[in-house]
Amino acid sequence: MGWETRRGREHYCYTRSRRVDGRVARDYLGTGLLADLAAAQDEQERRSRAARVRLWRREQERLDALGAQLDRTYALTETLAAGTLLVAGYHRHARGEWRKRRG
């Protein structure tokens, strides 16, 4: 979708592509008022889509950061709990259940 340049003319023709039954079909809107309106509409849609993507990425990053902070807290607490159990004479059987060490 966009303005085509042919024979040195920059805004020769405005085109839009769409998919019909799995094949790409291109609409030629020419020049003039209709083409200008279509170009402005498409540009607005592109900007709006880009803004939505940016917003979604920011949201993902925010949730990732929150999750990472919790992960670190989680891991350190887990380490301390395991350390306390080891010192109390327990051991992890086959990396699973904690059992009292014999002897």
Next chain:
Amino acid sequence: MAKAVALPDQPASEREVEERFNALMRRADAGDPKALASLRTVLDSPDGRTVWETAGDLAVQAEASLVRAVAGKNAIVKESTERRLAEFKRELTGPNPTPLERLLVARIAACWLHLGYVETIYVQNMASLTIQQADFHQRRIDHAHRRYLSAIKALAQIRRLLVPMVQVNVGERQQINTVAARVVQSAAPLADGTPPTTVGRASGHAAARNDG
């Protein structure tokens, strides 16, 4: 007797202490007696205290970030979330918690808040999400849910394994096993005139009859 592995004397950053502690843990877990002796020493040393403090600080920071995320700039939501969190922690902590229990409860509270938050975000935006975005949220909810359940399991495990059990013989054939830290002294004598004895909370003791 196993000789403790000495840690370097120079002050170390929290990360370094944490890494050394983790390395020691791995060796102790693998059955190295020297590492186990070291671990015992380290847990009571300044380095050990650094790890405890770091864990406590991280839990506080994580909680604050979550409250900020949930409440945004709304002071009422912030206040009510903080109050609900404090109440939740009070319910779970119980009387006389150990530092480890407090830490585990703080972790459960943070995981609970995080799970509620990611579920709310998903429900609020459900109608406008693409399939990929919905999938991203679903995976995040699943992860938060697993983490929450695992945090609860860890507290239950620590309480089961580390809080000492006391066995009290009340009658000839009856025994009460009760968690020592939770026991209260009953004031009144029993119906048959026997002196008061130690009883546990309804949820904190198990009675068994030996008829053999």
